[in-house]
Amino acid sequence: MPSVSQVELRTARTHQLANGMVLVGEPTDAVESAAFSLLVPSGYSTDPAERLGLSSLLCDMVLRGAGSRDSRTLINDLEILGVERGESVGASQTSFSAATVASNLYDALDIYADIVRRPLLPEEQLDAGKLVCLQELHGADDEPSQKLMIALRRRSYPSPWGRSSMGTEAGINASTSDEVNDHLLQGYRPNGAILGVAGNFDWQQLVGRVESLFADWQTTEVVAIEESAPESGEAHTHYDSNQCHVGIAFPSVPYRDPDYLRAWAAVGVLSGGMSSRLFTEVREKRGLCYTVSASLQTQRERARVLCYAGTTAERAQETLDVTFAEIVKLGEGVLDNELNRLKARIKSGLIMQQESTSARSGSIARDWYHLERVRSLEEVGKLVDELTGEAINEYLQAHPPSGFTFATLGPAALELPKIAN
Amino acid sequence: MEFRSHTLENGLEIVAECNAGAHSQGVGFFVRTGARDETDELAGVSHFLEHMVFKGTPHRSADDVNREFDELGAHYNAFTSEENTVYYAAVLPEYQKPTIDLLADIMRPSLREEDFAMEKKVIVEEIQMYADQPPFGMDDKIKELHYGKHPLARSVLGTVESVEALTADQMRTYFESRYSPGNLFVAAAGKVDFDALVEQVAHRCGDWPTQTTSRDVPPSASQPGFHCLHRESATQQYFLQLVDAPASESADRYVAKLLATMFGDDSGSRLYWELVDPGLAESASLGHYEYLGVGMYFSWMSCEPSDAHANYEKIVQLQQQAQTDGFTIEELRQAQSKVRARVVLGSERPRNRLFNVGGNWMQRKEYRSVADDLQAVEQVTLDDIHRVLAAYPLTIGTTVTIGPLEQWG
Numbered sequence: 001m002p003s004v005s006q007v008e009l010r011t012a013r014t015h016q017l018a019n020g021m022v023l024v025g026e027p028t029d030a031v032e033s034a035a036f037s038l039l040v041p042s043g044y045s046t047d048p049a050e051r052l053g054l055s056s057l058l059c060d061m062v063l064r065g066a067g068s069r070d071s072r073t074l075i076n077d078l079e080i081l082g083v084e085r086g087e088s089v090g091a092s093q094t095s096f097s098a099a100t101v102a103s104n105l106y107d108a109l110d111i112y113a114d115i116v117r118r119p120l121l122p123e124e125q126l127d128a129g130k131l132v133c134l135q136e137l138h139g140a141d142d143e144p145s146q147k148l149m150i151a152l153r154r155r156s157y158p159s160p161w162g163r164s165s166m167g168t169e170a171g172i173n174a175s176t177s178d179e180v181n182d183h184l185l186q187g188y189r190p191n192g193a194i195l196g197v198a199g200n201f202d203w204q205q206l207v208g209r210v211e212s213l214f215a216d217w218q219t220t221e222v223v224a225i226e227e228s229a230p231e232s233g234e235a236h237t238h239y240d241s242n243q244c245h246v247g248i249a250f251p252s253v254p255y256r257d258p259d260y261l262r263a264w265a266a267v268g269v270l271s272g273g274m275s276s277r278l279f280t281e282v283r284e285k286r287g288l289c290y291t292v293s294a295s296l297q298t299q300r301e302r303a304r305v306l307c308y309a310g311t312t313a314e315r316a317q318e319t320l321d322v323t324f325a326e327i328v329k330l331g332e333g334v335l336d337n338e339l340n341r342l343k344a345r346i347k348s349g350l351i352m353q354q355e356s357t358s359a360r361s362g363s364i365a366r367d368w369y370h371l372e373r374v375r376s377l378e379e380v381g382k383l384v385d386e387l388t389g390e391a392i393n394e395y396l397q398a399h400p401p402s403g404f405t406f407a408t409l410g411p412a413a414l415e416l417p418k419i420a421n
Numbered sequence: 422m423e424f425r426s427h428t429l430e431n432g433l434e435i436v437a438e439c440n441a442g443a444h445s446q447g448v449g450f451f452v453r454t455g456a457r458d459e460t461d462e463l464a465g466v467s468h469f470l471e472h473m474v475f476k477g478t479p480h481r482s483a484d485d486v487n488r489e490f491d492e493l494g495a496h497y498n499a500f501t502s503e504e505n506t507v508y509y510a511a512v513l514p515e516y517q518k519p520t521i522d523l524l525a526d527i528m529r530p531s532l533r534e535e536d537f538a539m540e541k542k543v544i545v546e547e548i549q550m551y552a553d554q555p556p557f558g559m560d561d562k563i564k565e566l567h568y569g570k571h572p573l574a575r576s577v578l579g580t581v582e583s584v585e586a587l588t589a590d591q592m593r594t595y596f597e598s599r600y601s602p603g604n605l606f607v608a609a610a611g612k613v614d615f616d617a618l619v620e621q622v623a624h625r626c627g628d629w630p631t632q633t634t635s636r637d638v639p640p641s642a643s644q645p646g647f648h649c650l651h652r653e654s655a656t657q658q659y660f661l662q663l664v665d666a667p668a669s670e671s672a673d674r675y676v677a678k679l680l681a682t683m684f685g686d687d688s689g690s691r692l693y694w695e696l697v698d699p700g701l702a703e704s705a706s707l708g709h710y711e712y713l714g715v716g717m718y719f720s721w722m723s724c725e726p727s728d729a730h731a732n733y734e735k736i737v738q739l740q741q742q743a744q745t746d747g748f749t750i751e752e753l754r755q756a757q758s759k760v761r762a763r764v765v766l767g768s769e770r771p772r773n774r775l776f777n778v779g780g781n782w783m784q785r786k787e788y789r790s791v792a793d794d795l796q797a798v799e800q801v802t803l804d805d806i807h808r809v810l811a812a813y814p815l816t817i818g819t820t821v822t823i824g825p826l827e828q829w830g
Binding site: 030031032033071072075076078079080081082083084085099100101104127128129130131132133134135136138139141142143144240241242243273274275276279280283284285286287288289290291310311312340341342344345346347348349351352354355356357358 | 483657
């Protein structure tokens with residue numbers, strides 16, 4: 001078992017601006033790079049029901065020029081700084097991530113302050129932005145496993161939490177320039193924004209820079225989100241393909257819940273490493289499929305375990321039955337040796353996370369979002385050490401997998417387990 | 422950072438980039454075998470064998486192998502390409518010995534009949550999975566069309582038919598001819614105890630018998646052309662294009678990489694501004710790939726079927742314009758900045774360095790430090806770019822399109 005001593009003592013520092021924006025940083029001089037994740041509270045759950053996809057459209061538009069830079073200058077300047085960037089829209093946030101050599105950190109931050117605070121949102125490029133979103137939507141139609149998981153999430157989560165961030169063709173087409181601007185004002189705000197930075201930098205200097213870039217960012221009132229029942233619809237989607245894709249979901253606990261680590265470890269026994277139960281039973285012993293997996297996906301207030309298997313149509317029923325049986329069987333508990341293997345994997349993963357500033361910046365920003373504090377790697381290591389089979393089994397006994405939702409996609413429908421609700 | 426190497430008496434080489442400051446290490450067996458070393462009858466055997474390597478040895482069952490890797494907390498996997506098969510693990514430094522014990526043991530697999538029959542089903546599923554996804558098998562098809570009978574045209578996965586027809590005996594014969602100590606090596610990067618590594622590998626692999634292996638490296642003769650295939654169920658129209666480019670032994674490979682970055686990187690390139698930024702294509706990119714004796718620029722574009730002709734026309738124009746007018750110094754500087762940052766960021770993880778160290782040894786039997794790579798990128802001039810453009814024109818290649826369009830024209 002890896003020892004916690006290999007985790008360097010890196011302390012995450014936090015600083016909250018008067019307008020509510022939170023800066024979390026984990027400096028280290030062991031690397032030459034620096035990375036940051038900037039989260040703004042504009043997620044797909046905030047899209048108006050008739051404008052599904054608006055947050056994604058906005059995310060595309062803010063990169064089309066900001067501050068004194070037009071669209072082309074903005075992208076080119078980021079590239080000259082060597083910024084490896086990525087953007088994604090989640091349930092509650094839009095995330096901008098960037099990594100580069102440490103000496104370019106502040107110049108990159110300056111540009112991102114413009115992107116989230118002073119985007120040009122050029123009206124003449126709105127159609128181009130919409131086309132980019134529509135292309136992504138149409139591209140997903142050709143990816144059967146992605147299509148299946150979108151259907152599974154929609155059927156499993158209460159609305160609007162199970163939406164696809166890509167939205168709908170109608171929602172994107174209907175969006176106007178005014179609506180894009182309004183959405184910016186509502187979601188790109190300091191109250192609820194989090195900036196996580198990891199790598200080679202000086203904390204005090206960073207605090208100074210972030211204050212000067214964001215201190216005068218004006219807050220906006222938060223609009224409450226109304227929740228409603230999941231969209232039901234047919235469990236099966238007909239699709240012209242060789243393989244049939246099977247999805248099973250059930251509720252779990254979110255990251256901030258005291259039971260999270262136990263629930264997460266139980267899913268790790270089901271699907272984490274090649275000696276995990278699903279890989280062993282579905283793939284290794286029966287050769288039913290190439291891909292089978294389960295993962296705990298957490299939002300702030302709710303979470304689901306999402307399981308996936310893809311297999312040729314004639315073996316799909318058996319795949320569904322065997323996969324489902326393993327999920328149900330998890331309720332009977334896990335074995336100590338399964339847990340020990342999982343702990344070894346988790347802990348080596350934690351130690352290796354130190355070797356990526358990108359991974360670390362995202363991780364500390366998300367920690368703050370879920371917990372309003374940052375867990376050091378050392379603290380997570382200790383929590384993992386303290387985890388026992390007994391504790392996990394107590395949890396599983398009280399909360400056996402239940403409340404299942406199914407989705408299938410392929411040339412023919414499958415018979416769903418009787419327990420299906 | 423220190424580079425170390427050692428060769429065992431049976432010819433097995435061990436190479437490592439040792440970095441005392443790292444927290445983990447990446448270690449792997451790199452085998453010089455892949456689809457290009459197969460025959461029609463053996464199509465897909467290299468990749469199938471890669472799966473079978475995890476199915477156990479005289480000392481371990483398949484379950485043992487999976488369980489032991491997980492017990493080490495290893496992040497491990499394997500992959501097969503046209504010319505390499507690589508087995509690797511990222512582990513904490515204290516697990517160097519058991520990791521070598523396990524990796525070395527599975528490199529002498531039992532290839533049991535019952536495991537062979539079971540794993541064949543998994544391979545067939547893998548083939549079917551890719552057949553359902555873009556580009557619907559066209560990545561194999563375009564190599565056949567472009568290279569004809571050249572070994573590099575062979576499919577890594579093989580076909581359902583070729584895999585189903587394979588026997589365990591054929592695989593054993595192939596294994597014995599390819600996995601000999603002179604045809605594979607051990608590479609490592611990160612926090613590595615090199616002296617111990619040599620001892621550990623010698624202990625486990627020192628008695629592997631030497632066998633002569635060979636590989637055909639015929640010159641390639643490409644056959645440019647345009648092909649349209651109909652796939653009614655697809656939503657988007659997909660384009661693939663292969664163009665000849667500098668090979669892995671060429672010093673011009675850095676030039677080709679920068680050229681590809683300027684022309685077709687997924688952000689900030691000519692293709693990006695022409696097609697992706699305006700939303701005309703879902704994606705449009707060009708990358709440089711290097712093999713022994715053969716190099717290629719591989720282009721990809723996906724878009725709405727109704728935009729296919731106009732988009733293709735734009736790509737052709739961009740290619741012609743690049744050939745006629747070349748690139749600007751600003752574009753080159755931007756590409757150099759981008760590639761430089763990628764090299765630095767990528768170098769922080771030992772498992773990334775493993776593929777760099779292993780890849781260089783595989784292709785050229787050389788070690789290149791991060792500084793060497795940075796310098797090579799810095800030294801590329803606009804004249805180099807234009808010289809390589811002239812030698813390998815972007816305008817001459819094989820194009821395949823697949824999607825809802827029934828025919829082209």
